[in-house]
Amino acid sequence: MNDSFDRLYSDYHQSLFQFIFYMVRDREAAEDIVQEVYIKVLKAYQSFQGKSSEKTWLYSIARHVTIDWIRKQNRRKRKLLFFNLSQKENQIADLQPLPDEFVTQQESVKELYRALTDCTIAQQQVLVLRYIQSLSITETAAILGWTESKVKTTQHRGLKKLKGLLDERPGLEEEWKDGIV
Amino acid sequence: MESSKWTEEEIQKQLEKMPSVKDKRSKEFIFHEIEGKLAAWSLHKRRVKKTWMMPGMAMAFMLAIVLILMPLPFFKKEAAAPGMPERTLPKGNQENPNAVARDPEPPAGRADTREHQNDAPVKEKEKDRTIPKVEKKPQGDNQGSTAPLPQKEQPADNNAGGDEEAPPVTVQASSDENYHSPLMMDELNQQQKEGKSLVTVAYSDEQAELVVPLSFLVKGGGTYADKVEDVLGSFHPEKVGLQPTLLNQAKLSEKEGAVVVNLPAGSVSSSEEALLPKVLGYTFGYREGYSTVKFETDGKPGYDFSSQGPKEELDVNGVRGGAAFAYTTSTGDEFLVESNATTFAKPAETLEKAVDQMNEGYKDKKLEPVVPEDKTLQVEQSGSKTTVTVEGKGEAGDEETRKMMDAALVTAKNYGSETVEFDDEASTTKPAGEQKEEQIGAVNYMETKE
Numbered sequence: 001m002n003d004s005f006d007r008l009y010s011d012y013h014q015s016l017f018q019f020i021f022y023m024v025r026d027r028e029a030a031e032d033i034v035q036e037v038y039i040k041v042l043k044a045y046q047s048f049q050g051k052s053s054e055k056t057w058l059y060s061i062a063r064h065v066t067i068d069w070i071r072k073q074n075r076r077k078r079k080l081l082f083f084n085l086s087q088k089e090n091q092i093a094d095l096q097p098l099p100d101e102f103v104t105q106q107e108s109v110k111e112l113y114r115a116l117t118d119c120t121i122a123q124q125q126v127l128v129l130r131y132i133q134s135l136s137i138t139e140t141a142a143i144l145g146w147t148e149s150k151v152k153t154t155q156h157r158g159l160k161k162l163k164g165l166l167d168e169r170p171g172l173e174e175e176w177k178d179g180i181v
Numbered sequence: 182m183e184s185s186k187w188t189e190e191e192i193q194k195q196l197e198k199m200p201s202v203k204d205k206r207s208k209e210f211i212f213h214e215i216e217g218k219l220a221a222w223s224l225h226k227r228r229v230k231k232t233w234m235m236p237g238m239a240m241a242f243m244l245a246i247v248l249i250l251m252p253l254p255f256f257k258k259e260a261a262a263p264g265m266p267e268r269t270l271p272k273g274n275q276e277n278p279n280a281v282a283r284d285p286e287p288p289a290g291r292a293d294t295r296e297h298q299n300d301a302p303v304k305e306k307e308k309d310r311t312i313p314k315v316e317k318k319p320q321g322d323n324q325g326s327t328a329p330l331p332q333k334e335q336p337a338d339n340n341a342g343g344d345e346e347a348p349p350v351t352v353q354a355s356s357d358e359n360y361h362s363p364l365m366m367d368e369l370n371q372q373q374k375e376g377k378s379l380v381t382v383a384y385s386d387e388q389a390e391l392v393v394p395l396s397f398l399v400k401g402g403g404t405y406a407d408k409v410e411d412v413l414g415s416f417h418p419e420k421v422g423l424q425p426t427l428l429n430q431a432k433l434s435e436k437e438g439a440v441v442v443n444l445p446a447g448s449v450s451s452s453e454e455a456l457l458p459k460v461l462g463y464t465f466g467y468r469e470g471y472s473t474v475k476f477e478t479d480g481k482p483g484y485d486f487s488s489q490g491p492k493e494e495l496d497v498n499g500v501r502g503g504a505a506f507a508y509t510t511s512t513g514d515e516f517l518v519e520s521n522a523t524t525f526a527k528p529a530e531t532l533e534k535a536v537d538q539m540n541e542g543y544k545d546k547k548l549e550p551v552v553p554e555d556k557t558l559q560v561e562q563s564g565s566k567t568t569v570t571v572e573g574k575g576e577a578g579d580e581e582t583r584k585m586m587d588a589a590l591v592t593a594k595n596y597g598s599e600t601v602e603f604d605d606e607a608s609t610t611k612p613a614g615e616q617k618e619e620q621i622g623a624v625n626y627m628e629t630k631e
Contacts, residue, residue, distance in 0.1 A: 002212065009208050017204040031204065038215045071359070071513065101200040112195055131196035159189040166187045 004045050005038065012055065015133060016062050022128045023066045025117065027099060033069055037062045056142040059135075063125065063143060070121060115165040123158030130155055360515040360580055361421075361625045363587050364396060369622030372398050379623050380408045382416070383463035383522075384423035386510070389452040390546060391523040393423055393508060393516045394463040396623035405468055406433040406440050416627075422510025426460045427453045436475065439494070440465050443477040444484055454486050459522055462500020467623075472498045502595040503528040504535035505588035506548035516625045517588055518548060519595065532567065532596035536560050539588060551588035553581045558589060567598040590621045 016037065021030040040061050048057060102110055116124055129140045130151075137155075141148045204211075364372075369379060380399055383392040397412050410433050418425055432443040442461070449457070465471040475494045476484035483493045503520030510516070520526035520535075526543055529535035536558050542550035552558050559570040569589045571582070586603060593601045 002216075005212055005215065006208075009211070013208075013211075014201075014203050018202050021202045022199075027202075031206065034204065035211060035214055035218070038211070039218055042215070042219065099202060101202050105200060108195065109199065112192070113199070127196060131193060132199050134197065159192055162192050163187050163189055166192070 002042070004042060008038070008041065008058070012058055016058060019059065019128055019133055020062055020066050021099075022116070022132055023121075023124060024069060025099075025113075029069060033065055034062070036065050040065065052142060053139075056139055059129070059143040060145070067121060111166060111169050112162070115162050115169070118165050119158050119161050122154050123161060126151055126154045127158045127162070359509075359513045360584055361395070361627060362583065363517065363591065363621045364398075364623040364626035366622040369398075376400060378405075378408060379467075380405070380412050381464060381467050381623060382409055382412050382428070383426065383460045384418040385426050385453075385456055385460070386508070386547075387422070387424055389424070389456055390525060391508070391518055391548075392426070392456055392459045392463050393510075393518055393522070394467075394624055395421075395423075395516075396626045398626075398628075404435045405465075405471070406435050409433055409464060420512070421514040422512035427457065428460060428464065438471075439473045439475050440471050441475045441477055443480060446478050446485075449484070449486060451487055454488055455524055457486075458495060458497070458500055459524075461495060462497045463522055466497040466500050472496060503592075504538040505551065505591040505595075506539065506542050507551050507584055507588065508548055515584070517551075517584075517591055519591065521595075523548070532560055532562050532593060532598075535592050535596060536589075539592060551585045553585065556582070556585065558585065560589070560593065562593075562596070562598060565597060565599040566602065567593040567596075567600070568602045569593065571603065587621070591624060594621055 013034070017030060017034050020033045020037075021027065024030055024033065037058070041058060048054070052060075098110060098113070102113055116127065119127065125144060126140060129135045129143060130137070135143070137148050137151050140146075141151045144151065146154075364379075373379070377398040377400055379396060381394050381396045383394045385392055395416075395418075397416070399408055399411065401408075403411075409428070413425075413429050427444065427449050428442070430445060430448045434441045434443070453460075461474045465474055473494050474497050475482070476492055478484045483491050485491045501519060501521055503522075503526065505517045505519050506526075508516050508518040520528050520538065523543075523546070525546055526538075526548065529538050539558065540550050540552045542548050544550075556571060561568045561570075569586075571585070589603075590601050
C-alpha cells in the first residue's frame with residue numbers, strides 16, 4: 001500500500017471524514033468526497049513544502065472539495081426548481097434521514113444537527129471545525145484562509161443563529177423540563 | 182412561559198458532544214478505490230500527451246517553414262518600428278496579446294492542492310483567485326482622497342502576475358456563497374484605516390451586453406491606475422463567468438488628473454466599442470478625480486474607433502446609475518448590475534420607477550428581479566434619506582432578502598440617497614418597525630485574503 005496514504009489514513013482519516021460528513025450530511029457523498037480528497041492530496045503530495053502544517057493543508061483541500069460538491073448540489077436544486085418542481089417538494093427532498101449515529105441520541109442533539117443546516121456554509125464550517133472537530137481558532141483560520149478575527153466573528157454569528165433557530169423549535173420543552181438539555 | 186431556552190454556551194457544549202461519525206469502510210477498500218482512480222488519471226494524462234504530440238510537431242514544422250519562407254525585409258521593417266503593439270501590451274502578455282483574455286483556466290471544480298498559506302499565484306478553487314499585492318510604488322495611498330494626486334505620466338506595469346517582488350493575495354467570495362454582496366461603508370472605512378485601497382474594475386458578460394463592476398481591496402501605494410492595472414493583470418474574470426475588456430489590452434497611467442488609456446491600434450472590436458463608456462465609467466467613474474479618460478494609440482493622443490471615429494477623451498462621470506438587478510453568470514456567481522451598466526435597459530427617471538423596474542427585471546437578458554415574489558418594496562425619499570419598507574413573509578437573514586436589500590441600497594444611492602433606512606417588516610428575527618441605517622461602500626465585493 002502507498003506509504004503516504006497509509007500514514008495520512010492513520011493520522012487523519014476519521015477526523016477528515018467526520019468534517020466532510022457534518023458539512024454534507026450524506027454518508028455516501030462523504031465517502032466519495034474523502035476519496036477525491038485523497039486523490040488530490042496524493043497528486044500534489046510532492047509539491048507540499050511544509051510551509052503550513054500537513055493537517056491544515058489536508059483540511060483545506062477537504063474544505064474546497066466539499067464546498068464544490070455543495071455548490072454543485074445547489075445548482076442542481078436550482079435547475080430542478082426551474083423545471084417547475086415545487087419548492088415544497090424540493091424541501092422535502094432536502095430532508096436527509098438522520099444518520100445511524102443520531103438515532104439513539106436525545107432530541108436536543110437531533111435538533112442541533114438539523115439546525116446546523118440552516119446556518120450559512122461559512123458558519124457551518126467554523127462551527128464544525130471549532131467545536132465538533134475541536135480545532136483552535138488559529139488552525140481554523142489557517143484551514144479557511146481567513147483572519148482569526150473573521151473566524152471569531154463567524155463563530156459568534158453561527159452560535160447566535162443556532163440559538164435563534166433552536167429557540168423557535170417547540171420539541172425541546174420536555175427535555176428542558178427534565179433538565180436534560 | 183420560558184424566557185430563553187438555549188444559551189450560546191450550552192450550544193457550544195452540545196456541539197462538542199455531537200456524536201462521532203466514522204467511515205465504516207476498510208483502509209484497504211478505500212485505497213483500492215483511490216488506486217483505480219489514480220491509475221485512470223495517469224492513463225488519461227498519457228493519452229492526452231500522445232494526442233497533442235503530433236499536432237504540436239506539425240504546428241512547429243509549419244511555423245519553421247513560414248519563418249524560412251518569410252522575406253528578410255519584413256524583419257527589418259519590424260525592427261525599425263519600436264513601440265509597436267507588443268510594447269503597449271502588458272509585460273506578461275507580450276508573447277500573446279490575448280493572454281489575459283484567454284488565460285487557461287484550471288478545470289472547474291478543482292480544489293486548491295497547494296498549501297493555502299503559500300499564497301501561490303494560481304489558486305484553483307472555484308472562488309479563489311490570486312492578485313498581486315499592490316506595493317510596487319510607495320507614493321502614498323490616494324484611495325481615500327477625493328482628488329487624484331497631480332503626477333507625471335506613470336505607465337504602470339500591467340504584468341500579469343509577473344512582478345516577482347509582489348506577493349499575491351487570494352481573491353475569494355465574501356463568503357462561501359455564490360452571491361458577491363456589496364462592501365458596506367463601515368467595513369470599507371475600517372479597511373482603509375488598515376491601509377487598504379478600494380479598486381473597482383468592470384468586466385463584460387459573455388454576450389458583451391453589460392458590464393459587471395467588481396470591487397477589490399488591495400494593499401500598497403501607487404496611483405489608482407496602477408492598482409487597476411494590477412487587478413487587470415492578475416484577476417481572471419472567466420473564473421466568475423465574466424470576460425476581459427479592452428482595458429486588458431491597454432496601458433494605464435495618470436496624466437494631469439485624468440486617466441490615460443493607451444491602446445494598441447485596431448485593438449478595439451465593435452462590440453467592445455459599444456460597451457466602452459460603460460467599461461470606463463464603471464472602472465474610473467467611482468473616482469471623483471477621474472472625470473475624464475484620455476485615449477492614446479501606441480502612445481500618441483487619440484484613438485480611431487471603427488464606428489465612433491477618432492476620439493481623444495471621454496467623460497466618465499454620470500455613466501453609472503439606474504435600478505439594480507441580480508445577474509448570474511454561467512459559473513453560478515451572482516452580482517448586482519445596474520440598468521446603466523447594460524446596453525439594453527432603460528434608466529428610470531425616479532427612484533419610485535426604478536423600484537418598479539427592480540420588481541420586473543429583464544429576464545430575457547438574465548437580469549433577474551431582486552424582489553422575491555412574496556415580498557414588496559416601497560420607498561419614500563426625503564432629501565438625501567430614503568426609507569425602504571419591505572413587506573412580506575420571510576427571514577431577514579436569507580440570501581434573497583439580503584440581495585434585495587443590497588439592490589435597494591445601490592438603487593437608492595444612484596438616485597441621490599446618502600442614507601437608507603430599512604423598515605423591515607419581513608424580518609422574523611427582530612421586531613417589526615426596528616430600523617437600521619446602512620450605506621454601501623462598494624458593489625460586488627471580491628474579498629481578498631492574504
